[in-house]
Every structure is written in C-alpha cells, then in structure tokens.
Amino acid sequence: xxxxxNVVFVAALAGLVAxxxxxxxxxxxxxxxxxxxxxxxxxxxxxxxHGEEAAEGxxxxHGEEAAEGxxxxxxxxxxxxxxxxxxxNIVTAIGFGLVLVVVSExxxxxxxxxxxxxxxxxxxxxxxxxxxxxxxxxxxAMPAAELGARQAWWFVTVVATGVGLALxxxxxxxxxxxxxxxxxxAPHIVGAxxxxxxxxxxxxxxxxxxxxxxxxxxxxxxxxxxxxxxxLRARFADEAGTAHKRFA
Amino acid sequence: MNSSIRTFGTDVSAQSRLxxxxxxxxxxxxxxxxxxxxxxxxxxxxxxxxxxxxxFPCH
Numbered sequence: 001x002x003x004x005x006n007v008v009f010v011a012a013l014a015g016l017v018a019x020x021x022x023x024x025x026x027x028x029x030x031x032x033x034x035x036x037x038x039x040x041x042x043x044x045x046x047x048x049x050h051g052e053e054a055a056e057g058x059x060x061x062h063g064e065e066a067a068e069g070x071x072x073x074x075x076x077x078x079x080x081x082x083x084x085x086x087x088x089n090i091v092t093a094i095g096f097g098l099v100l101v102v103v104s105e106x107x108x109x110x111x112x113x114x115x116x117x118x119x120x121x122x123x124x125x126x127x128x129x130x131x132x133x134x135x136x137x138x139x140x141a142m143p144a145a146e147l148g149a150r151q152a153w154w155f156v157t158v159v160a161t162g163v164g165l166a167l168x169x170x171x172x173x174x175x176x177x178x179x180x181x182x183x184x185x186a187p188h189i190v191g192a193x194x195x196x197x198x199x200x201x202x203x204x205x206x207x208x209x210x211x212x213x214x215x216x217x218x219x220x221x222x223x224x225x226x227x228x229x230x231x232l233r234a235r236f237a238d239e240a241g242t243a244h245k246r247f248a
Numbered sequence: 249m250n251s252s253i254r255t256f257g258t259d260v261s262a263q264s265r266l267x268x269x270x271x272x273x274x275x276x277x278x279x280x281x282x283x284x285x286x287x288x289x290x291x292x293x294x295x296x297x298x299x300x301x302x303x304f305p306c307h
C-alpha cells in the first residue's frame with residue numbers, strides 16, 4: 001500500500017496548506033459578505049414568504065425553517081465559527097487533493113510544480129467555474145430551487161466538465177475533442193434548476209461582490225493546491241532515483 | 249506476473265496500482281461529499297460559511 005500512502009501523504013500536505021490559505025482568504029473576502037447577507041434573512045422574511053412560498057416550498061421545509069426557527073447545534077459567532085469553517089476548508093481541501101492527485105496519476109502523474117498548477121487550474125474550471133455558471137455562488141436570504149435538484153445538477157456538471165476536459169487534453173482526436181466540448185456545454189444547455197422568483201432582499205451589488213470573491217478565492221485555492229501537490233509529487237519521484245516521469 | 253509499474257516512487261503491479269488509486273480517490277470523494285453535501289444538521293451548520301464560500305448548493 002505504499003502508493004496509497006504516498007498519494008494520501010501528498011494530498012494531505014497540499015490540502016493542509018491550501019485549506020489554511022483558503023480559510024484566511026475567506027475570513028476577509030467572503031465570510032463578511034455572508035454575515036452581511038444574514039442580516040436580511042429576518043428582515044426579508046415577511047416579504048420573502050409572500051412571493052416565494054410556492055417556489056420554495058421544498059427547500060424551505062429543510063433549510064430556512066430549520067436554520068431560523070428551532071435551530072440545532074451551530075457554532076457560535078466569532079472564533080468558533082471561524083474554527084469550524086477552517087476545519088471544513090482543510091478537510092475538503094484534502095479531499096480535493098486526493099481526487100486531483102489520483103486523476104493526475106492516471107494521466108502519468110504531475111511532473112513538477114508547473115504541471116501541478118495546470119492540474120489545479122483544471123480543478124478550478126471543473127469544480128468552480130462550470131457549476132458556478134448555472135448556479136452562481138448564493139448568499140443567505142437568496143431564493144433558490146430545491147436543494148436536491150441543485151446538488152444533482154452540480155454533481156453532473158462537475159463530472160461532465162471533468163470528463164470533457166480530459167477528452168480534449170488527453171485524447172488527441174478531433175472527434176473526441178468535439179465530444180469533450182459537447183459534454184462541457186450540455187449541462188448548461190439543459191440548464192440548472194432555478195427558483196420561480198428571484199425576489200430577494202439582498203442587494204444586487206452585495207451578491208455581485210460575493211460572486212467575484214468566491215470565484216477569485218477558489219482560483220487561488222486551486223492554484224495553491226495543485227502547485228503544492230505537483231511539487232511534492234515530483235520530490236517523491238526524484239527520491240526514487242530512476243523514476244519514470246511520464247508526461248501526459 | 250512481473251509487470252510492475254514504477255509510479256510515485258514505488259513499484260507496484262498494474263492491478264495493485266489501480267486498486268490503491270481507486271481507494272484514495274473514493275476516500276477523497278467521500279470526504280468532499282460528507283462536508284459539502286451532508287444533510288446532517290450539526291455538520292450542516294458547522295460547514296455553513298464554507299459551503300457558501302465554495303458555491304456548494306446550501307439551503
């Protein structure tokens with residue numbers, strides 16, 4: 001299980017670095033906007049209900065009511081909230097790192113920091129850009145379609161975009177490149193689940209700032225994750241002496 | 249079978265390589281799925297700001 005151990009080690013270290021970096025970026029770039037938007041959650045509710053009751057029927061029962069009314073455990077504002085956000089960042093960064101390293105191994109492995117950076121950019125395109133087109137980052141107190149449908153669309157879009165990119169980059173035939181493009185475009189032609197009404201008390205300018213902040217922080221996150229993973233991976237290969245560096 | 253493959257600084261058989269990589273990949277997907285898409289209340293609230301900041305579908 002040496003290979004498994006090495007993959008996990010590289011992903012864990014890259015995830016730790018990228019996750020801590022991401023938590024620091026979020027603390028000043030995205031979380032203040034989320035907290036600002038939460039102030040509209042109570043205020044907008046009366047207004048919110050009348051137009052959206054029908055549209056939001058499902059998601060309401062799970063999300064809003066639970067989050068607003070009889071709330072279960074939630075971290076206290078301030079340090080505790082930051083701590084849990086940081087933990088979520090680190091843990092999922094390790095998850096993303098595992099996926100990134102494993103997929104790149106099937107393509108010959110990252111041969112250095114620069115290839116790692118490109119892999120990171122591919123991760124950004126797959127996990128942030130593509131799903132973000134149909135489902136832009138949302139703030140609290142914003143209307144959205146049913147949660148399950150959005151999660152399903154998100155997942156399908158990520159898989160289709162990842163496979164599409166791989167077909168374009170690693171299969172050098174025009175037919176498969178065209179198929180790759182079709183796969184990338186298809187989820188957007190079908191369209192993401194949207195709410196019946198976009199009525200929200202959240203100012204458009206606040207949401208715009210949030211979309212930019214989320215997209216840019218994710219770009220930097222993926223760049224760091226890929227670069228660190230590529231650097232470590234190359235070091236492992238070097239240590240083995242006669243490592244075969246198979247370029248994609 | 250001596251068809252060992254040199255990868256990631258170790259020698260492994262093709263079959264073992266596939267198995268180990270698949271295992272690591274599944275572990276990654278499980279971790280992302282649990283934190284990003286969990287409907288468990290406590291996990292949901294703990295990762296709230298994170299999911300919004302990652303543009304994961306949240307509420």
